[in-house]
Amino acid sequence: MRILLFCENRYAIDILNPLQEYVTDNNLPHEVMWYIHKPKISTFEYASKVRWTNSIQEAYDFSPEAVFVPGNIVPYYLPGVKIQVFHGYAAEKKDHWIIRRYFDTYFTQGPYFTSHFKALSEEYGDFEVVETGWPKQDWIKRNLHTYDAERQRLLDSTGRKRIILYAPTFSPKLTSLPLEGMKERLGELAERNDALVVMKFHPLTRKEWADEYRAWAESKDNVMFVNQGENITKYQLMSDVLISDTSSTVYEFLLLSRPVITVRTIAKDIYWENTATPDGLEEAYRRAMNDPEAIARRQWIVDNYDPYLDGHVCERMLNAAADYIRRHGVPNKRRLNLWRKYTSVKTFGFVKKK
Known part of the structure; x- marks a missing residue:
């Protein structure tokens, strides 16, 4: 063929x-x-x-x-x-x-x-x-633990215990990037939960937004900005929690049976934790990590969106x-x-x- x-x-x-x-x-x-x-x-x-x-x-x-x-x-x-x-x-x-x-x-x-x-x-x-x-799930299965050592090096070098991936969409109408307080709440969430925030943006993200967040990350010891051309799946596999908005990466992460938080998503059926504003990130994080119902909703996605x-x-x-x-x-x-x-x-x- x-x-x-x-x-x-x-x-x-x-x-x-x-x-x-x-x-x-x-x-x-x-x-x-x-x-x-x-x-x-x-x-x-x-x-x-x-x-x-x-x-x-x-x-x-x-x-x-x-x-x-x-x-x-x-x-x-x-x-x-x-x-x-x-x-x-x-x-x-x-x-x-x-x-x-x-x-x-x-x-x-x-x-x-x-x-x-x-x-x-x-x-x-x-x-x-x-x-x-x-098809991408075949690659994920083969590489599920490929980046474990790199993840550990990141945690050891920053003195943190977990990784939070921030991966917003690029669409100006849907992205959480320009929301008031978004950067500040991300930084506070990382500090309170002993986490490193890894920011991975879509290649089509507006340059001024990417530059703003890159400059902010350089001023923080618990935030890392990743080159926009890199493969996001690598960072999904390395991370414990995902923060996004309206992006297909939400579902890819859920299929790993890991917690997801969105900010102002437009999804009608929500099987993760969502907050209308960045101010709700801390409470959403707590629910995503500990609520048995949140875990059950994630499993529904695995069973129905992609069980293969x-x-x-x-x-x-x-x-x-x-x-x-x-x-x-x-x-x-x-x-x-x-x-x-x-x-x-x-x-x-x-x-x-x-």
Whole structure:
């Protein structure tokens, strides 16, 4: 099977790399090519190890049979079964449920998502839904304790007992970054609970906000600012508690069965602790750490959002892709309206067809 791993945004690389690793580690006879969208991704850390291109023409000439996409859009003119694998678990964001007609099949993370997308599949009638789990969870399972030593070095060097990760979203309408008192309450929470606050911001965070928090961190001995280009999953695995707002990292952290606190989240169904203002962080922290009901709510997320923490997600995905091709053949085109075609071409350009 010729597989194209399609990356429009930087975060897609970490989501799709477990598929590459599974193929490589098991010596599978698949051909794998990466498409790296140069306007949004300046560097590709696996460039010397894998076959890749930032030319959409080369991606087309590769003639993929399966295209894995953790994003909302993929060029309609690429051949192959186009597979939506999602860029996270943020179900409260409206665009998570929009059907844009680019995809032949959706590989869902767990029962909650499967039920919703199967209903949409019946409504639209032109895509399938397969519950596989999320590929990044395979990487997490393999690396669950990879950073234990680095975590301990951080704690020893700062004299702290635990790590609180602050990972807000970048969206100006949703982020907690500009809220009055946010920095001060974070610092107080760290001091009262003998913790180190590690701040990891999204690469698209406004520069002025990132610069403000970076300067603040440099003045504190219990706050650390992490380069925005680093992999957040590493710091999730190193941390004891997450503070965020409306971000898919909330669900990724909950799937580790660890406490989460949000500030002014827009989520309708909240399975963690939420506070309307930074002033409520201390009380929310206490509940998240000690309340049995809070622990039970976190378990509901594991059971319904993504129970596939067995390390076999990539295997299921590749088998499901092969099964789709076996039943339907390799699709050559999708039924799209002119607007979707225009959006696709505007984003990725034209190709010369064979």
